[in-house]
Structures are given as structure tokens and as C-alpha cells.
Amino acid sequence: MSGRTKLDRLSELVNIDVDSVDPRVAKALPFKAFNQTSNQAVFYTALCDEYNKEDYEWAVKEFGKEGWAEVWDRFCCKLCANNLPNVQNRVLIRLSPRNLKNKDTVLAQCHNFDKIFSELGVSRDQYGIKIPVVGIGMAAAKELNEQGIRTLGTSLFGLPQAIAASQAGCFAISPYYNEVRAYSDKSLWPDVQDPAINHPMSARLIHILETYTKLYEQTGKEQPIIIMASHANLEELFATASLGVQHSTILGHHLTELAATPDDLPPHGYIKPSHPYKNRVTPTRFTLHSTSDPLAGPDWDGTLARTDIDYLANGGEELDKAIKSDPVVTGKIKDVLDIFHGEEEKAREKIEKDIKVLFG
Numbered sequence: 001m002s003g004r005t006k007l008d009r010l011s012e013l014v015n016i017d018v019d020s021v022d023p024r025v026a027k028a029l030p031f032k033a034f035n036q037t038s039n040q041a042v043f044y045t046a047l048c049d050e051y052n053k054e055d056y057e058w059a060v061k062e063f064g065k066e067g068w069a070e071v072w073d074r075f076c077c078k079l080c081a082n083n084l085p086n087v088q089n090r091v092l093i094r095l096s097p098r099n100l101k102n103k104d105t106v107l108a109q110c111h112n113f114d115k116i117f118s119e120l121g122v123s124r125d126q127y128g129i130k131i132p133v134v135g136i137g138m139a140a141a142k143e144l145n146e147q148g149i150r151t152l153g154t155s156l157f158g159l160p161q162a163i164a165a166s167q168a169g170c171f172a173i174s175p176y177y178n179e180v181r182a183y184s185d186k187s188l189w190p191d192v193q194d195p196a197i198n199h200p201m202s203a204r205l206i207h208i209l210e211t212y213t214k215l216y217e218q219t220g221k222e223q224p225i226i227i228m229a230s231h232a233n234l235e236e237l238f239a240t241a242s243l244g245v246q247h248s249t250i251l252g253h254h255l256t257e258l259a260a261t262p263d264d265l266p267p268h269g270y271i272k273p274s275h276p277y278k279n280r281v282t283p284t285r286f287t288l289h290s291t292s293d294p295l296a297g298p299d300w301d302g303t304l305a306r307t308d309i310d311y312l313a314n315g316g317e318e319l320d321k322a323i324k325s326d327p328v329v330t331g332k333i334k335d336v337l338d339i340f341h342g343e344e345e346k347a348r349e350k351i352e353k354d355i356k357v358l359f360g
Helices: 006-013 023-027 040-047 050-066 068-086 103-119 135-147 159-168 200-219 234-243 252-260 284-291 313-324 327-359
Strands: 015-018 091-094 127-132 151-156 172-175 225-228 247-250
Touching (some): 006 015, 006 252, 040 327, 050 068, 068 103, 127 327, 135 313, 159 313, 172 200, 313 327
Parallel strands (some): 091 127, 127 151
């Protein structure tokens, strides 16, 4: 369409990432997205798409004798590599939930990703690995970041997780605005008129932004950028942008809707900051979030997570303790891991069937 759209408007407020490995989605944008994100559901959809038939058959033929997991990793990395020319920065791939058994299993798959990407000509500054922010995950992420393999902390719903991701050296985090079950159970979705004020996750976003600002000011160390995920509609995309997140990763159908919707919003006068946390100040409209936490319930005592706790010690023991003390976070993380594990299991069944057909 001609004329100014809401996609144009949103791109002035926040850096736009594409939550799809389909090159057609990225190429449809009037600009290059900054990053590409992905997950097991995205890749299973791609696995079943005729568009990717050649890459899938290549992976099965070349690596089928090594087992379904190697075929899966190869296929996923290949699709990321294919999409790299369509983004400005990184393609992001997600750790398999099945490998959150211990630190060694996390490291093994991440090192395999690193090996595959290298073979595909994708350098370490062109990709990143999404790792759930749980104890095992962040203990491994710290080692990986020290090795030059960059990680993003995902499945994030609270401040202790954000602090742990900073301690692990993650270059980014992806908080979820909505829990994944909200898309199948609408009763779990906070359908509010002004999500920037009334969505219960908005307060926790301000806690994270203010804590990262304080850590940057105190230490001079770069803090993770926020790549916001799991928006239910366009209003929520604009809400998290107004709260101050630096990036939003957006599903294909939302990108299409943004591009098809005329920009009828009033002038904003906003300029993206040159640095994510330097001289950052919470807008007056959102200062109420600094001392509130609707997700914590009415008995919350107003105490925020401390930054002087080593959340990564003893394999992430303190992080796991903090997660277990917050039933909201515990349940939401479990739902994410269960859903993505289920998608990967469907991929495993298909790949194993096709390996058997090819190799007997």
C-alpha cells in the first residue's frame, strides 16, 4: 500500500526483528529487519513447508545416518544461514528443551550449532543461541559467552532471570509479554485497553530496564538489550515500544497487519536513544511501575531482586531458587518448554520416519 503505515511508525520507536525463518517474510519488509529469531515451533512449520523441501532432503540424505537430532540441527542452521542476507545483524537459533538436562548437554548442542554454522560460512558475530534463563542454561551461557559464542536469554518472565542473564554475559534477553498458553486459552490473556499501563508484565519490564540502567551506570559494563517477544496484537507492540524495549521480534502475520494499516496515530517526537541504557530515564507515565508488581500478587512486600547475588554459582542454584519462589514464573517457563518440546517431538517423528525410508 502507498502512504505511511503503522509499520513505519513502529520502526521509528523500536528496532524490528522478524520471528520467522521464512525468507519471504523478511523480504516483504520495506527495510531490513535487525535480527531473525526462531524456535522449535517455527522450525517444525518450516519442516512441513514445501518451500524448504530441498534443504530438508539434503539434511536427511547427508546426515540421516547420524540420527534425527543431527538432521534437525543441520536443517535448522541451514534455514538460518539462508535467511542471513535478509537481516542486518544476527540469526538466532534456540536450544532444544530436551537438552536442558545438565550443563554438558546444553554445551554439546551449542558447540554443535557453532560447528555447523562455521561450516555454512556463518561467523560468530552473525548468529546467536537462545537459551532459557534457568540455572543450567545460564551456567552454560556464561561459558559460551566467554568462548565467543554469544547467547540470548529466553523464556524470561522476571527480574532475577534478567539479572542472571546479565551475569552470564548474554548480549540480549527476550522477555515474553504474554505467556504461551494465552494463545490457546484466551482467559489467560490480559485484554486491557492500555497495555503499557495495565498489562501485568509492563511493571516487570520497567524493573528490568531500570535495573540494567543502574548496572550500566555502576559498572560501565554493557547490559543485555531487550528483544521483546510474545505480543498478542498491534496495541501490545506499541505498548512495549513505549515502555522502552530496544527491539521487538514480530510474527509474520503481525508484520503483514502493520504494513497494511495506515498510521493514524498522533505525532510522537520520539528519537531512538544512541545507547540502550546510558542516560536512560523512565518516562513519568510509567514511574508507577517501579514500585508495583501485579504478577506478584497482593502480598508482595515491594522488594525487588538484588543485583549482588551470584545467580550462577553452583550451576545456577540461586537462579533456580528465585524461579521456584515465584509460582508465576515457574508455571510459565514449564509451559514454554513443554510446548516447544512437543513441536520438536513432532519433528523427530517425521525425521525418523524419513530416515527409515531412505536408509532402511
